[in-house]
Amino acid sequence: MTAYIIRRLLQTVIVLFALSFITYGLMGLMPGDPLDIACAANPRCTPENLDLMKKQLGLDRPIYERYGKWIFAFVQGDLGYSRTYRQPVTTILLPRLLNTMILGATVILVSLLIAIPIGVLTSLKANSKFDYIVNFFAFSGISAPSFWLGLMLIIVFSVFFKWLPAGGVETIGVEATQGTWAYLLDRAKYLVLPTATLASLTIAGWIRYTRASMLETMRLDFIRTARAKGLAWHHVVTRHGLRNALLPVVTVVALEFPRIASGAVITETVFSYQGVGKLMFDSIIGNDFNVAMCSFIITACMVLVMNLVADICYAYLDPRISFK
Amino acid sequence: MQQLKSVFSLILLLSMAWKVPLAHALPTNKQLTIGITQEYDSLNPLISQNSGGFYIYYLFTHGLTEINSDWQWQCWLCTKLPTIDNGLAKAIEEDGKKKLLVQWEIHPKATWGDGTPVTAYDMKLAWEVGKSKNVIVGLKDVFEQIESFTIDPKNPKRFTTKYHKVRYDYYQIGTFHLLPSHIEGPIWEKSKNSLGAYEKQTAYSTNPTNPGLSMGPYMVREAKAGSHVILVRNPHYYGRKPKIEKLIFKIIPNTQALEANLLAGTIDMISEIGIKFDQALALEKRIEKDPELKKRFRVSYRQGTIFEHIDFNLRNPVLQDRRVRRALTYSIDRNKLVEALFEGKQQAASHRTHPLDPYFTDEVTKYPYDPRKAAELLDAAGWKVGKNGVRERDGKPLLLSFMSTAGDKTRELVEVFLQHEWQKVGVDIAIKNQPSRTFFGETIRKAKYPAMAMYAHISSPGNVPESILQSISIPRKENGFSGQNVMGFVNKKVDAAFDDIVLELDFNKRKKLMKIVQQEVTKELPTIPLYFRAQIAVVPVNLTGFRITGHQFFSTLSADKWALK
Numbered sequence: 001m002t003a004y005i006i007r008r009l010l011q012t013v014i015v016l017f018a019l020s021f022i023t024y025g026l027m028g029l030m031p032g033d034p035l036d037i038a039c040a041a042n043p044r045c046t047p048e049n050l051d052l053m054k055k056q057l058g059l060d061r062p063i064y065e066r067y068g069k070w071i072f073a074f075v076q077g078d079l080g081y082s083r084t085y086r087q088p089v090t091t092i093l094l095p096r097l098l099n100t101m102i103l104g105a106t107v108i109l110v111s112l113l114i115a116i117p118i119g120v121l122t123s124l125k126a127n128s129k130f131d132y133i134v135n136f137f138a139f140s141g142i143s144a145p146s147f148w149l150g151l152m153l154i155i156v157f158s159v160f161f162k163w164l165p166a167g168g169v170e171t172i173g174v175e176a177t178q179g180t181w182a183y184l185l186d187r188a189k190y191l192v193l194p195t196a197t198l199a200s201l202t203i204a205g206w207i208r209y210t211r212a213s214m215l216e217t218m219r220l221d222f223i224r225t226a227r228a229k230g231l232a233w234h235h236v237v238t239r240h241g242l243r244n245a246l247l248p249v250v251t252v253v254a255l256e257f258p259r260i261a262s263g264a265v266i267t268e269t270v271f272s273y274q275g276v277g278k279l280m281f282d283s284i285i286g287n288d289f290n291v292a293m294c295s296f297i298i299t300a301c302m303v304l305v306m307n308l309v310a311d312i313c314y315a316y317l318d319p320r321i322s323f324k
Numbered sequence: 325m326q327q328l329k330s331v332f333s334l335i336l337l338l339s340m341a342w343k344v345p346l347a348h349a350l351p352t353n354k355q356l357t358i359g360i361t362q363e364y365d366s367l368n369p370l371i372s373q374n375s376g377g378f379y380i381y382y383l384f385t386h387g388l389t390e391i392n393s394d395w396q397w398q399c400w401l402c403t404k405l406p407t408i409d410n411g412l413a414k415a416i417e418e419d420g421k422k423k424l425l426v427q428w429e430i431h432p433k434a435t436w437g438d439g440t441p442v443t444a445y446d447m448k449l450a451w452e453v454g455k456s457k458n459v460i461v462g463l464k465d466v467f468e469q470i471e472s473f474t475i476d477p478k479n480p481k482r483f484t485t486k487y488h489k490v491r492y493d494y495y496q497i498g499t500f501h502l503l504p505s506h507i508e509g510p511i512w513e514k515s516k517n518s519l520g521a522y523e524k525q526t527a528y529s530t531n532p533t534n535p536g537l538s539m540g541p542y543m544v545r546e547a548k549a550g551s552h553v554i555l556v557r558n559p560h561y562y563g564r565k566p567k568i569e570k571l572i573f574k575i576i577p578n579t580q581a582l583e584a585n586l587l588a589g590t591i592d593m594i595s596e597i598g599i600k601f602d603q604a605l606a607l608e609k610r611i612e613k614d615p616e617l618k619k620r621f622r623v624s625y626r627q628g629t630i631f632e633h634i635d636f637n638l639r640n641p642v643l644q645d646r647r648v649r650r651a652l653t654y655s656i657d658r659n660k661l662v663e664a665l666f667e668g669k670q671q672a673a674s675h676r677t678h679p680l681d682p683y684f685t686d687e688v689t690k691y692p693y694d695p696r697k698a699a700e701l702l703d704a705a706g707w708k709v710g711k712n713g714v715r716e717r718d719g720k721p722l723l724l725s726f727m728s729t730a731g732d733k734t735r736e737l738v739e740v741f742l743q744h745e746w747q748k749v750g751v752d753i754a755i756k757n758q759p760s761r762t763f764f765g766e767t768i769r770k771a772k773y774p775a776m777a778m779y780a781h782i783s784s785p786g787n788v789p790e791s792i793l794q795s796i797s798i799p800r801k802e803n804g805f806s807g808q809n810v811m812g813f814v815n816k817k818v819d820a821a822f823d824d825i826v827l828e829l830d831f832n833k834r835k836k837l838m839k840i841v842q843q844e845v846t847k848e849l850p851t852i853p854l855y856f857r858a859q860i861a862v863v864p865v866n867l868t869g870f871r872i873t874g875h876q877f878f879s880t881l882s883a884d885k886w887a888l889k
Contacts, residue, residue: 031761031762031765031766036765049464050804050806051804052457052460055519056458081524085363085365085366085549086365086523086529087524088524091549151581154581154585155584155587158584158585158588159587159588165588165590166581166584166585167576167584167585167590168551168552168574168590172572172574269581270578270580271581272551272574272576272577272578272581272585274550274551278577279550285761
């Protein structure tokens with residue numbers, strides 16, 4: 001197992017290098033450098049001004065040279081300086097990464113707690129009224145665009161009922177010491193609506209996955225054998241059925257985390273939630289190479305690491321799977 | 325069935341509760357929370373290059389001169405605007421070259437937020453930073469135009485600047501903001517020799533809440549990139565004490581979410597950098613209909629200097645014929661356009677100079693809606709009505725490409741309106757929109773649009789548009805595609821007039837020269853003027869003293885006049 005993990009981690013590093021080079025190159029090929037646009041729109045900006053700005057930002061060098069410099073600094077822990085925010089990338093990125101991690105973990109946890117039991121129940125009561133109602137809401141959740149759902153939740157819970165804040169990460173100007181219950185409660189309030197928006201999609205999908213997987217598993221011979229042996233029904237379902245049915249669900253869950261981390265741009269925008277997804281989008285649009293590349297590397301790392309985690313989980317759930 | 329009934333009952337209860345919104349309290353002078361869609365890039369006023377930064381920094385810093393909401397240049401930090409007439413500005417001759425000497429005096433009571441007096445040394449530091457090759461500054465020539473800087477040894481509030489050339493706009497230095505030399509001076513000394521080092525080390529980035537960085541009516545209490553900025557009253561401000569104690573700027577990038585936050589009471593006001601025009605119209609109607617909302621908000625509009633227009637590509641053989649350009653302009657009913665799409669809240673334009681601009685003249689060639697005349701001009705140019713009503717010449721249909729920014733709802737509506745107008749006179753239009761990054765970054769900058777491109781120019785009152793209309797400003801590969809004359813417009817009279825305008829210190833003479841420019845441009849028609857865009861804000865009904873400026877110096881410049889009653 002250890003050798004397998006080391007081998008996978010080495011592969012991950014190679015994949016990251018290749019991906020980072022391709023992404024850096026593609027970003028360099030994008031039309032419309034914001035500096036050119038800003039200079040063209042500014043009647044007093046001279047070509048000399050523009051050259052100076054490009055020189056200062058290293059944009060006058062060929063793309064491979066810029067990539068070489070960037071990757072050399074990156075591996076030494078120097079993430080560079082944000083061209084948009086005029087601050088070190090770590091200052092910009094770390095708080096947002098933490099916010100995204102909190103949001104992502106909450107969404108995954110809430111989704112698991114809701115989707116798995118409901119998925120199991122719907123499979124056990126397949127084609128019942130309960131199954132139909134759950135299916136209706138599951139398809140609604142999958143079909144509802146997140147920007148629409150987010151705005152609807154704001155209108156209902158913030159504008160009309162005034163139960164929850166409409167957006168942000170924490171109450172501005174409220175003096176709460178970090179780590180205290182008051183602070184945590186304040187942060188939790190701001191998590192509810194973005195979590196509900198993102199979780200509605202994941203819950204809906206995972207219910208369908210769990211249901212399908214459970215339906216398939218519960219028809220297999222070993223389940224019939226377990227029941228024939230006189231095992232209690234809940235033992236048959238949880239120890240024999242669910243454990244086997246979870247295998248495909250694990251992959252979906254493991255890959256959901258990086259998707260939420262990198263792809264929650266719309267939800268983050270609607271709720272003004274300062275996360276890394278929106279930052280990555282803005283930095284790509286603004287040619288903020290250092291921020292975009294760091295965000296990208298983090299996302300790629302998450303995908304590769306969570307894939308590895310999923311594989312390790314397989315071994316735990318199914319002892320027949322070995323890693324050689 | 326029982327379960328379904330329960331679900332419907334719950335929905336009914338929710339619907340009833342929906343109809344009973346809770347009342348909102350109006351904001352007081354204790355605090356005003358303002359929503360803004362654009363993030364600030366830097367709080368250092370010399371380095372900041374985006375509207376989000378400009379909007380906020382006017383609250384804690386001032387330049388020597390700025391344009392007020394009546395579109396007049398005036399002293400903000402200086403005591404008297406230097407002019408030739410009052411003798412504070414005078415042309416001199418040195419080594420056979422004409423130069424300009426200008427005397428300035430900083431307000432005697434002006435101090436930084438930590439009580440340190442504002443002096444000419446702060447101005448000199450800003451000049452050194454601004455003209456340095458190691459610092460990125462948006463408008464570098466504001467600093468580079470000054471040849472030397474002399475401080476009065478007896479009074480550090482007085483200084484004289486010598487300009488390399490005699491230029492009319494020597495006092496138009498709204499972006500020349502001072503830097504506190506007692507804080508930024510040592511940082512500059514350490515970083516000045518290294519490219520980009522100052523921007524990383526400036527206290528505006530590393531310690532933005534230092535009171536010594538502010539000298540406006542407010543100072544920064546808290547700044548969190550991407551989230552918010554909190555400003556509180558500056559006790560050392562030399563001017564009028566602001567009525568509102570605390571201003572919070574909350575960054576909400578999505579305009580729909582911005583509106584929802586306003587209605588939810590998370591923010592009290594939407595700044596000029598926020599709501600879109602069509603959204604504002606819809607919200608205004610909703611406010612009119614809803615008595616609760618009417619008690620809370622009003623939508624404020626002001627005509628601005630943002631000039632929405634269509635540039636012809638004069639390299640296109642069809643559009644080189646002035647009769648075709650004139651026909652396309654005659655066939656547009658601009659008054660109907662602004663009425664139908666903007667309910668008259670944005671003003672139709674006859675040329676690029678706004679009627680409130682000091683250089684405006686009405687004595688120009690005008691193009692009122694006249695489809696008959698348009699048809700005659702097209703006939704005269706050889707474009708005859710062919711099959712399907714589309715005009716043809718030598719067997720080729722009159723098909724013109726029309727480009728703009730994709731996803732801009734207002735522009736897309738205007739495009740459809742204009743396409744319909746042109747189809748009526750037999751001109752076929754192919755709309756080809758692009759994402760704004762590609763449109764402005766490649767297509768416009770390098771004049772790659774085949775026929776017509778619709779977008780806006782932002783200018784300040786009293787602006788001389790030589791970089792848009794002079795032939796030297798045609799973007800080419802040789803000049804690194806600098807300049808905004810993307811139309812490829814060449815006119816000797818216009819070129820000569822601009823050469824004279826920038827060196828002319830007498831306003832009346834400049835105005836005469838600008839009149840020549842406006843007359844030539846409306847006659848030659850390299851551009852179809854459409855309308856001037858309005859600036860919009862949604863403010864609490866009890867906010868007084870607030871006035872949208874309509875130009876690039878935002879309303880926050882006069883925030884010391886704001887009060888919540």
